[in-house]
Amino acid sequence: MPPFDPRPMPKSFRDRWAALRNVPPFLLLVWRAGPGLAIATAALRLTRALIPVATLWVGKLIVDEVVRLTGLPDAPDTIRAWWDAGLAAGIGWLLAAEFGLAIAQDILTRLIGLVDSLLSERLTNDLSTRLMDHAATLDLEDFEDAVFQDKLDRARRQTVSRNSLMGQVFSQLENLVTVVTFAGGLVAYNPLLVVLLILTLIPAFLGEAHFNARAYSLDYGRTPERREMDYVRQIAASSETAKEVKLFALDRFLRDRYLTLARRFYAQNRAVAQARAAWGALFSGLGTLGYYAAYVWILAQTVTGHLTLGDLTFLAGSFQRLRTLMSNLLTSFSQVAAQALYLDDLFAFFQVEPEIASPADPLPVPDPIRQGFVFENVGFHYPGSERWAVRGLNFTFHAGETLALLGENGAGKTTLVKLLARLYDPDEGRILLDGRDLRDYDLDQLRGAMGVIFQDFVRFNLSARDNIAVGRIDARENMARVETAAERALADRVIAKLPAGYDQMIGKRFANGVELSGGEWQKIAIARAYMRDAQVLILDEPTAALDARSEYEVFQRFKELSSGKTAVLISHRFSSVRMADRILVLEGGRVEAQGTHEELLAEDGRYRELFDLQAEGYR
Numbered sequence: 324m325p326p327f328d329p330r331p332m333p334k335s336f337r338d339r340w341a342a343l344r345n346v347p348p349f350l351l352l353v354w355r356a357g358p359g360l361a362i363a364t365a366a367l368r369l370t371r372a373l374i375p376v377a378t379l380w381v382g383k384l385i386v387d388e389v390v391r392l393t394g395l396p397d398a399p400d401t402i403r404a405w406w407d408a409g410l411a412a413g414i415g416w417l418l419a420a421e422f423g424l425a426i427a428q429d430i431l432t433r434l435i436g437l438v439d440s441l442l443s444e445r446l447t448n449d450l451s452t453r454l455m456d457h458a459a460t461l462d463l464e465d466f467e468d469a470v471f472q473d474k475l476d477r478a479r480r481q482t483v484s485r486n487s488l489m490g491q492v493f494s495q496l497e498n499l500v501t502v503v504t505f506a507g508g509l510v511a512y513n514p515l516l517v518v519l520l521i522l523t524l525i526p527a528f529l530g531e532a533h534f535n536a537r538a539y540s541l542d543y544g545r546t547p548e549r550r551e552m553d554y555v556r557q558i559a560a561s562s563e564t565a566k567e568v569k570l571f572a573l574d575r576f577l578r579d580r581y582l583t584l585a586r587r588f589y590a591q592n593r594a595v596a597q598a599r600a601a602w603g604a605l606f607s608g609l610g611t612l613g614y615y616a617a618y619v620w621i622l623a624q625t626v627t628g629h630l631t632l633g634d635l636t637f638l639a640g641s642f643q644r645l646r647t648l649m650s651n652l653l654t655s656f657s658q659v660a661a662q663a664l665y666l667d668d669l670f671a672f673f674q675v676e677p678e679i680a681s682p683a684d685p686l687p688v689p690d691p692i693r694q695g696f697v698f699e700n701v702g703f704h705y706p707g708s709e710r711w712a713v714r715g716l717n718f719t720f721h722a723g724e725t726l727a728l729l730g731e732n733g734a735g736k737t738t739l740v741k742l743l744a745r746l747y748d749p750d751e752g753r754i755l756l757d758g759r760d761l762r763d764y765d766l767d768q769l770r771g772a773m774g775v776i777f778q779d780f781v782r783f784n785l786s787a788r789d790n791i792a793v794g795r796i797d798a799r800e801n802m803a804r805v806e807t808a809a810e811r812a813l814a815d816r817v818i819a820k821l822p823a824g825y826d827q828m829i830g831k832r833f834a835n836g837v838e839l840s841g842g843e844w845q846k847i848a849i850a851r852a853y854m855r856d857a858q859v860l861i862l863d864e865p866t867a868a869l870d871a872r873s874e875y876e877v878f879q880r881f882k883e884l885s886s887g888k889t890a891v892l893i894s895h896r897f898s899s900v901r902m903a904d905r906i907l908v909l910e911g912g913r914v915e916a917q918g919t920h921e922e923l924l925a926e927d928g929r930y931r932e933l934f935d936l937q938a939e940g941y942r
């Protein structure tokens with residue numbers, strides 16, 4: 324396991340506060356997710372913010388009224404007498420007002436809860452679709468890059484966990500209004516009270532800010548390990564891996580690997596939590612000290628007759644409430660700052676730009692393709708790899724020709740196909756289509772003109788019909804087209820055996836799903852290529868799992884259907900390769916030889932050697 328290495332993030336105090344710049348764009352996202360709901364929550368919260376001070380003020384009036392009434396020279400001694408004397412009306416109204424405020428508070432709280440939960444669900448949906456939309460524009464290269472995957476992982480987490488930020492920002496603004504109203508009351512009596520309060524709260528605030536940034540830094544640095552943990556947890560218990568985990572008895576190995584990471588995380592989290600608790604206790608002690616100092620002052624003022632009993636209740640209450648509120652405000656302010664740091668991850672992901680895109684003024688892809696493709700000294704190495712996957716590729720791939728690629732594992736066959744489909748751009752040289760650089764064409768049209776089935780095609784846990792329709796998803800409703808594609812790929816026989824036919828869910832992930840054999844899956848995948856009706860058909864080892872008869876049939880059809888079409892076929896089987904118009908033998912990322920089957924056999928080179936090796940096995 325690599326040594327734990329938290330990346331230095333974020334360093335200075337200023338960095339942390341700088342993250343607050345993310346709050347306005349975030350609020351804009353909230354606004355876009357639901358403008359009506361956003362206005363509703365703001366209005367409701369503003370109203371609720373005024374209730375605490377109003378309640379306390381009514382309480383003060385009640386106490387003063389009680390003191391006044393009990394101090395009357397001939398105060399009645401029964402409730403009835405009070406009522407008859409008309410002395411209870413004032414208190415009655417005040418009580419009704421306090422009751423009304425309490426009810427209003429309850430109703431507002433419920434309404435805010437409702438509006439916030441709706442808004443946050445919309446925000447999650449909005450962010451998730453934005454994330455998917457953006458991910459779809461990015462390069463394949465990005466997805467193969469571990470640093471990018473960390474970024475994607477962090478961004479993905481943000482789409483769900485940023486809801487708490489929304490609630491926090493809103494509560495923060497609400498608390499701020501309440502604080503201003505309370506502080507206004509205190510300032511009217513003695514401004515020093517507010518100063519005292521702020522002084523005693525500052526250490527707690529700074530402490531929180533410090534620990535939040537430490538927690539974020541830890542979290543950030545642990546992204547690769549966390550991804551590994553998620554991965555280990557997933558492979559330890561998933562339908563795809565269950566077979567091998569059981570047979571190889573990997574359960575203990577995976578569990579231990581998980582535990583090693585989990586224990587390290589736990590130890591780090593515990594250290595931060597303990598320090599936070601210790602300092603937190605000290606700082607809140609300071610806050611309590613401030614409160615009692617103020618309380619002594621208020622008591623002294625009341626005893627010496629400068630304040631009424633009502634004032635005492637109001638001030639003591641205000642001070643107490645204000646202390647809690649301000650401490651919440653300050654801690655959650657630093658939490659907002661901490662959460663805003665996480666927003667950096669989300670926004671950073673949205674800022675990743677694809678490198679492979681259509682040019683500003685793209686050429687339309689010729690239909691039909693007249694000349695074909697020319698590889699001119701093409702070289703490419705995968706990002707992060709020093710080794711050239713292919714280099715010095717020079718050959719022509721004529722329109723209407725079926726070209727077979729042959730070569731040992733790692734020779735560069737799949738890479739060549741990926742370059743042809745512009746999943747990557749060459750690092751050296753260029754690929755021409757009808758005399759123009761592939762990069763000059765409209766990217767969507769170019770990919771639309773190609774039907775590529777890779778050896779590691781995706782086994783979608785969707786219905787049989789959709790599994791074929793993904794070849795051209797906008798023709799999903801065209802059942803005749805799906806059926807023809809299935810028939811061409813011999814997948815119709817597979818589907819005929821399924822209990823629900825084309826509507827049968829395939830794969831084991833969902834209820835009622837039926838699993839297919841490797842060869843059956845392959846036939847479904849080949850049907851995708853036919854669904855597409857593309858100008859260039861590329862099959863990358865599509866028949867590896869097919870039995871001899873199926874393979875023969877699939878290729879017979881392929882030959883018929885691709886006649887006059889431009890097609891590339893990758894296979895290790897000579898029985899398939901020999902039917903191509905031309906064969907390209909790749910070795911170590913270079914074209915070693917090319918020609919027809921007969922020409923290459925006559926050459927007595929690697930082709931002949933590999934052919935003899937395979938033929939040997941059948942003798």
Ligand SMILES: Nc1ncnc2c1ncn2[C@@H]1O[C@H](COP(=O)(O)OP(=O)(O)OP(=O)(O)O)[C@@H](O)[C@H]1O
Nearest residue numbers: 467705708712730731732733734735736737738739
């Ligand atoms: N995504 C990738 N990232 C880094 N290196 C890669 C990647 N894909 C392939 N390679 C490397 O590029 C070289 C060519 O791989 P490629 O997949 O093109 O071979 P291939 O001829 O299709 O092999 P096979 O017959 O096994 O399918 C290999 O050495 C491989 O290690």
